[in-house]
Each structure stands twice: as structure tokens, then as C-alpha cells.
Amino acid sequence: MKPLSRPPHRPLDLGTLFDDLEERGTSTAVRLSRPLDVAPREGIALDVPxxxxxxxxxxxxxxxxxxxxxxxxxxxxxxxxxxxxxxxxxxxxxxxxxxxxxxxxxxxxxxxxxxxxxxxxxxxxxxxxxxxxxxxxxxxxxxxxxxxxxxxxxxxxxxxxxxxxxxxxxxxxxxxxxxxxxxxxxxGTPKLVVHSTRTLMRRLAGFEAHRWPVLGSRPDDTVVSSYSYAHGRALAWTASVLRLAPRTLSVITSADWAEAAPALELDRPTVLEAQPSTLRSWQRHTRGGSTPFDRVRLFVSTFDALHPSTVRDYLNATGHRWPLWTQGWGQSETGPLTFRFLTRRSLERDQGTSPTTRDLGRPVPGRTRLRAVHPETLLPVPAGTPGLLFCRTDALCLGYVGEEGRWRSKLVGQWWSTGDVGSISRTGAVRLVDREVDALTEGGCLEIEDVVDERLPEALECVVLGVREGDPVPVVATDSGELDLAAWRNAVADQPAMADPVVLTWDELPRTGTGKVRRGELRDLLGLRPGAPGTGRWT
Structure with missing residues (x-):
């Protein structure tokens, strides 16, 4: 009797993605926190066919x-x-x-x-x-x-x-x-990033679709995501996860705990990927007895780094013996550029007077190259010296719709400007300082924000806004919209000089679809003069 042949292992294509998965016999169960808007009668339980x-x-x-x-x-x-x-x-x-x-x-x-x-x-x-x-x-x-x-x-x-x-x-x-x-x-106004099958599906999704040790989805995994599905990450994530065919793929569409909690209880994740603002919103539910996160072996943070206290709470919430936190740094134009892995032990070792998760790890060998250059001369700076970060990657987007000149202006030879300021050590480790447009004349706003989060538990969010003249303006969000000024000054006594904080509530901070604070809009809201110490040339 002739043995049955296995369906061909076709390269990942967006248009035929689900047809190809069906032909391969992918048996992953798809679960939704609420029915699809385009097919509400289908309910919340689907399969690949x-x-x-x-x-x-x-x-x-x-x-x-x-x-x-x-x-x-x-x-x-x-x-x-x-x-x-x-x-x-x-x-x-x-x-x-x-x-x-x-x-x-x-x-x-x-x-x-x-x-x-x-x-x-x-x-x-x-x-x-x-x-x-x-x-x-x-x-x-x-x-x-x-x-x-x-x-x-x-x-x-x-x-x-x-x-x-x-x-x-x-x-x-x-x-x-x-x-x-x-x-x-x-x-400011977002750019419209154009990707191809080669850059998005083959380079980005294709790389993740390998069954890497620890990182790749396993047949018995329940993989849960919650972020903005308008982001290109959703395309790469869907393709790579379903190619690896875990037991369950679960989608949560909102950070609202009333919607998220039933979905997390129904399908307790072993792999969880969510945008930082969502993880921050859920953080209070990591504490106490049994939590929906008690089976997670792998946390994945995309879009932005999270504060050390948030990472620590999630790693401590799971009953897995050796949980891992994967932190990626990249952009819509490039996909991930570096990866770093955090554990309970590494957070304990790094905890000190200035805790930070702005150490971004290293580029994946053979896939991405990085260098730091002087922002004016564009010549490489010494190892460990902050400079403007440039990258080379085969996953670089094709351009910007309606802004081709802007896209080309960020290319210097074959190197692409990320618009971020950071340093690269002799061993290739990257440490992020700021966006160039937000850069402070002294210190880095991102690290100050980490320090505030660690030392002021009542601070739900801290955003430091640089100004062209005068001290940076910190904006602190709390539950009550109030903050003890003496406690604030004590917490930042060893940090660069800043103005007294502006205090808001969480909901008063203007945000993007992925939960990032719209710094330009926040400036307008506070009546700050336009502009920041950075040039903004590379945004």
C-alpha cells in the first residue's frame, strides 16, 4: 500500500496562509475573547479550516x-x-x-x-x-x-x-x-510602512516559525496574545504561531479585565504576548493566590520595554520553575533588532539604585547588524559611548507611502537610522538611552522613568519630557491624580535635575493604539513650548 504523502511545506504567504495551514492539517484550536466583528455568528471557538x-x-x-x-x-x-x-x-x-x-x-x-x-x-x-x-x-x-x-x-x-x-x-x-x-x-503623524512578502513573511514570520528551543511554540502550548491587531506584528505572529501548530491560539482584544479575565481563565496561557500598557493594566492581578498566569513558561514583550517591577511581578506570578521573559527591540520598519532574556535571578542580580530594562540584549547573529554613530558626523563612536543607532537588516521595509523622501533620508549607504540613541558595548550589547527627538541634555528619560517606577509604587506611569530651555518636565500618572511631592523629591534626589512633576490619572495620558504615550500630544495638553532638545531629523 502506497504511504500517504505529506502536504508540501510551502513558504509563508499572507493571502494563502490559512488555506496552506488547512492543507497541512493544522489542528490548533482558535479561541477569541469576543466574536469576530466580521463574523459575529461564528462565536468565540474556531478552528483553522x-x-x-x-x-x-x-x-x-x-x-x-x-x-x-x-x-x-x-x-x-x-x-x-x-x-x-x-x-x-x-x-x-x-x-x-x-x-x-x-x-x-x-x-x-x-x-x-x-x-x-x-x-x-x-x-x-x-x-x-x-x-x-x-x-x-x-x-x-x-x-x-x-x-x-x-x-x-x-x-x-x-x-x-x-x-x-x-x-x-x-x-x-x-x-x-x-x-x-x-x-x-x-x-507626530504616523508613517505608513510598506512591507513585502520577503521582508514580513519570509524574514520576520519565517524566522519565528522555526521551533527554536524554549522560544518556539510547542504542540502542547496555549499561546495567548493581546495587543493592537492593526500592527504588523499581528501578521507575523499569526503566521509563525500557527505554522508551529500549538494546541490553542487565544486572542484577547482588550486590556479591560472584564473581557480578559474569562478568556485567561478558560485558556490559561503557557506563552503570553501582550503590549506593555496591557501588561501594566493587568499587573495588579498577578498578586495573591492562584492567578491566570500560573502556567506561563514564556512571556513576550513587544513594542516597548517594561519597567523591572512589572517584569518581576509576572515572573513571580507563574508556578513554572524557570519562566523566561523575552524582550525585543525593533521598529515597524525593521522588525525585531535585538533580544534579551530576563529571569527571576537576573532581575534580583540587577536590582540596585538604578534598575532598568533598557539593556536590550544583542542582535541575532547573521541577521542584524548595529552600530552607534555621532549624530552630527555620523562616524562610529567608541564602544560604550551613546550615539545614534543605525542598523542593517534584510527585513527593512520597502518605503513610506507618500513620504519616499523621508524614508530615503534615513538611509546612509546601506545603514538605516532607527532614530534611537543608545550605546553598544565591546561584546555587542545594546543599551537604549532615548529617542533622538526626546533626548535630554543630561541623562536619559527612559532610565529616569524606570527609576521612578521602582521607587514610587503609586506611580502608574512616568513620562519625562525634555524642553529646549530649562529642566525636563516629568509627568506622573497615579490612581488619584495626586502625588506626595516630598516622596517624589526623595525618589529622584540622585537623578538629573527636573521640574516639579505634573500629576495626572492613567486615563488622562493620550495613547497610541499600542498603548504608547503620545508625547507630542501630551506636550500640547500641558501647554509646553514646541520642540525638545533633539533635532527630530531621524523620526
Whole structure:
């Protein structure tokens, strides 16, 4: 009897991702903290064949809405994993999905849609209604608009496109534009980053899709994520995790504990990846007796480094004997550039007068190179000396939509400016100081923020804003919106001189879709003079 042949191990492609996984027999259970906005009747429990069928149906709907090869499809809606499914459906047609966070201000969303000029805008009633109330109808910048959760004037609904025929799939050239995502926009209008199949799926997702010791998902793992699925990370994460076929993939769409807790209790994670603001929000639930984090063997922190106290609480919350915390540093344009691993023991060893998680580890050998240069001469600086950080990576994006000159201005030969200031040791270890645009004349705002978090437990968040003239202005968020000034001064007595803190509540801090503080908007909120000590040339 002839043995059954195994399905071919195809390279990762976004448009056919779920078809290929179904053909391979991937048996991962998919669980959602709430039903998909594009398919609410499917409930919260899915499997790979059902997701593949949904993507095929969505591709038919997009085609019936007029989307064809080469067109751009803008997606701006409430946060959910269906950003990934819509992106896959668009790519299946040969179109280029562009994911835009619903957290964008209407004016910013309008500017990005103007740059994109999409054939179709996929949105929801809440975002569309809010933008129209401000006189900024996002639909005017697209040929057509599709609303996923109900009817809206001048727009298509999902029911209008029901029963659409499923078109054949397309596999784009590896170096053609595949997907567009925007940067965080902490200092201004986000950039629209263009990635290809080679940079996003082969270099980034493909690297993670190996079953690396400890880091790779195992067949018995429950892998849980919670972050902005409008971010390009969601595409790479979905592809790499499902290629490794863990027992369960669980998606939590909100930091709201009322939604997150039932999902975490139902599928207690062994691998947990979440954005820093979400982990910070959940931190209070790591303490006490049994917690939903008691099975985690691997924590993954993306988008930003977390304060040492937060890392410590999560590592202490799990009953795993040797839990590991993976901290990555990178950008939407490049993907991860360095990795660092933290353990209970390493945090105890590093705990001192100035604790920090700004030591970012080292580049992955053979994949990424880094160097620190003088910000004016662009010549390399000595080991251990802070400088502007440049990288070389095969995962570098193709460009910025509508800002090609800006993208090219950040290239110096084959080296790309990250816009970050940091030092590189003789052994290649990277220590982050600041964003160049936020750089202080003395010390680093990031390390000061770590120190404040460690010494002032009532501080939920600290943001240090540099000013061109005078001392930096610290902004501290507390539960009550109040802070003991004497305790503050004692905590920062050995730090660089700063103005007295401005005290706000957590909710008063303006944030991006990935939870980062919008420093530019915070400056405006506080009435600070525009500008900071940095040049802003490399943002």
C-alpha cells in the first residue's frame, strides 16, 4: 500500500496562509475573547479550516466590492484579530491591505487615507459615526466604503456582499508590496510602512516559525496574545504561531479585565504576548493566590520595554520553575533588532539604585547588524559611548507611502537610522538611552522613568519630557491624580535635575493604539513650548 504523502511545506504567504495551514492539517484550536466583528455568528471557538473558509468568503466580498490586484484596502475598525483575516483576504486577491488603528484621531486618519487613496475602506459604525460628527468622513478618500457591523449611509454592508463567489488566490512576487501598517505616532503623524512578502513573511514570520528551543511554540502550548491587531506584528505572529501548530491560539482584544479575565481563565496561557500598557493594566492581578498566569513558561514583550517591577511581578506570578521573559527591540520598519532574556535571578542580580530594562540584549547573529554613530558626523563612536543607532537588516521595509523622501533620508549607504540613541558595548550589547527627538541634555528619560517606577509604587506611569530651555518636565500618572511631592523629591534626589512633576490619572495620558504615550500630544495638553532638545531629523 502506497504511504500517504505529506502536504508540501510551502513558504509563508499572507493571502494563502490559512488555506496552506488547512492543507497541512493544522489542528490548533482558535479561541477569541469576543466574536469576530466580521463574523459575529461564528462565536468565540474556531478552528483553522473554519478560519480559512472565512478568509475565502471575505476575499469574495472584497472582490464584489470592487477590489482587484494592486488596489489598496484600508482597514480601520475596533481592535480584533479580524484585521489579520481581512488582510489575508485582501492579499489573496493580489491587493495590498493597509491596517489603521481605530485609536487614530479623525484628522490623522484622514491624512493617512489621503496618502493611501484606497479602493476600499473597511470600517465600523462607531469609527465612521465619530469621524462624521467631526466633519471628517473617512469614506470620501476611498472609492467605496464597507461597514462590517451594520448599515451606514453611503456605505456597503456585509449583507450587501453576502453570497459573493470566491475568486482564485494569487501569490504576489516576494519583493512586491504586500501589506502596509503605520508606526506608533508618539511624536507626530504616523508613517505608513510598506512591507513585502520577503521582508514580513519570509524574514520576520519565517524566522519565528522555526521551533527554536524554549522560544518556539510547542504542540502542547496555549499561546495567548493581546495587543493592537492593526500592527504588523499581528501578521507575523499569526503566521509563525500557527505554522508551529500549538494546541490553542487565544486572542484577547482588550486590556479591560472584564473581557480578559474569562478568556485567561478558560485558556490559561503557557506563552503570553501582550503590549506593555496591557501588561501594566493587568499587573495588579498577578498578586495573591492562584492567578491566570500560573502556567506561563514564556512571556513576550513587544513594542516597548517594561519597567523591572512589572517584569518581576509576572515572573513571580507563574508556578513554572524557570519562566523566561523575552524582550525585543525593533521598529515597524525593521522588525525585531535585538533580544534579551530576563529571569527571576537576573532581575534580583540587577536590582540596585538604578534598575532598568533598557539593556536590550544583542542582535541575532547573521541577521542584524548595529552600530552607534555621532549624530552630527555620523562616524562610529567608541564602544560604550551613546550615539545614534543605525542598523542593517534584510527585513527593512520597502518605503513610506507618500513620504519616499523621508524614508530615503534615513538611509546612509546601506545603514538605516532607527532614530534611537543608545550605546553598544565591546561584546555587542545594546543599551537604549532615548529617542533622538526626546533626548535630554543630561541623562536619559527612559532610565529616569524606570527609576521612578521602582521607587514610587503609586506611580502608574512616568513620562519625562525634555524642553529646549530649562529642566525636563516629568509627568506622573497615579490612581488619584495626586502625588506626595516630598516622596517624589526623595525618589529622584540622585537623578538629573527636573521640574516639579505634573500629576495626572492613567486615563488622562493620550495613547497610541499600542498603548504608547503620545508625547507630542501630551506636550500640547500641558501647554509646553514646541520642540525638545533633539533635532527630530531621524523620526
Amino acid at each position: 473554519r478560519v480559512a473558509a472565512l478568509v475565502r468568503q471575505l476575499s469574495g466580498r472584497l472582490a464584489l466590492a470592487g477590489v482587484g490586484p494592486g488596489d489598496r484596502v484600508a482597514i480601520a475598525k475596533r481592535n480584533h484579530w479580524d484585521y489579520v483575516l481581512l488582510s489575508s483576504a485582501a492579499a489573496r486577491l493580489g491587493a495590498v491591505p493597509a491596517s489603521l488603528s481605530a485609536h487614530l484621531e479623525p484628522g490623522t486618519l484622514e491624512e493617512l487615507l489621503k496618502r493611501l487613496a484606497p479602493a476600499l475602506l473597511v470600517t465600523d459604525t462607531a469609527l465612521l459615526g465619530a469621524a462624521r460628527e467631526e466633519g471628517r468622513d473617512p469614506g470620501v478618500h476611498a472609492r467605496r466604503t464597507l461597514v462590517v457591523d451594520g448599515p451606514a449611509e453611503g456605505a456597503l454592508s456585509m449583507d450587501d456582499l453576502d453570497g459573493a463567489a470566491v475568486p482564485p488566490s494569487r501569490r504576489p512576487h516576494p519583493d512586491a508590496p504586500l501589506a502596509i501598517m503605520h508606526t506608533s505616532g508618539t511624536t
